[in-house]
Amino acid sequence: MTSTLGKKLRESRKQASLTLKEVADKAGFSTGFISQVERGISVPSLSSLRAIAGVLGQPISVFLEQPSSADATRASDRVSYRVGDGALAYERISAKFEGSTLRSVVVHEPPGHRNEPVSHEGEELFFVLDGELTVEVEGVPTVLTRGDSTHFDSRKVHSTWNHTSQTASLLWCGTMDVFGEDAIEPVHKNEKRKGG
Template identity: 35%
Template sequence: MATSPKKRKQKGHPEMLGKAIRHRRKALGKTLGKVAEETELTTGFISQVERGISSPSLSSLMAIAACLQTTPEQLLSVPEKYSEFIQKDRRQSYAIGSSGRFYEKLGPGFPGSLIHSQVIYRPPGHVSEKMSHEGEVFCYLLVGEIEYHLDGEIFRMEAGDVVHHHTSKPHHSVVLGDVETKELWVSSSPMSSVDTKV
């Protein structure tokens, strides 16, 4: 069963996140074009994020944060805590934007960790960004159904199914049915070179 919305910590409102990104970008003296170039996102998308019109996926936010020499947690005002043991009721959690996506961070447990792990909840009908970037990703679907698009192939995932691939292959997914998904994701880091079509 997915976590009750009442128990979820709501972080990452589009306008507040956009202001944080814009403030950090200007503090570093970077233009929208420079950030777009370094993240391989479009200038228009970065501008929409800064104005609170669009909210980035976690992958895009990680790319933006890396470009701005910071972390998603700092941009979202989520405390960064490292722990090699994390109790189930003490996970860091946050939402990004208003699309209903919600994240529970499972790590990293120590500075310099090479993987990111999290449980992601997505509402029915949610469509992720189309992207490709260096690294690899593993997803174990815990609850719900997903249509996973991977480099021209389409896989219908049900609870218990797994996808594991190099992220240089273009990929995105769609939540099917009327049930919120619960997805365990493990990806290599840092993520960069994200190719997003808005």
């Protein structure tokens, strides 16, 4: 539940002796967005939760239980999961092994959903499996349709928006540890990023 996630984040922030503003500044979001997440009003995306957890000095796995790694997955066996009771649904498709740096999930983004702008270390690749999606990188929007892709430096402020009336599905591949299996990564602070 979103309220449980918010409560865990708030307790972790207080244990770290951080204010809402300090977490917001370090993660690169607005204070209002962090407050809404803690109160269960807003649900962060997987990458945004990862950024907040990093500021709190915790792996994402403290706040979110995700499917375990498997070398191969069949579509019928994959588990769909969400951050809290958020709108985005995820299916893990990458495995974890010694030396691996690539993570990947299938993301199902509902009509009208807009992700908060974010930036962090690493790189990302989006490949649209079904539907249409607007991807904005450094303020430049690009509409991607089925079969289209984009690959970019994750340090650039980026977000997605499903501007249609149909669910959009995309393959997300990146180097950010969205599963909380590695050591905590540094957070890339970006003053231009805003959330909420």
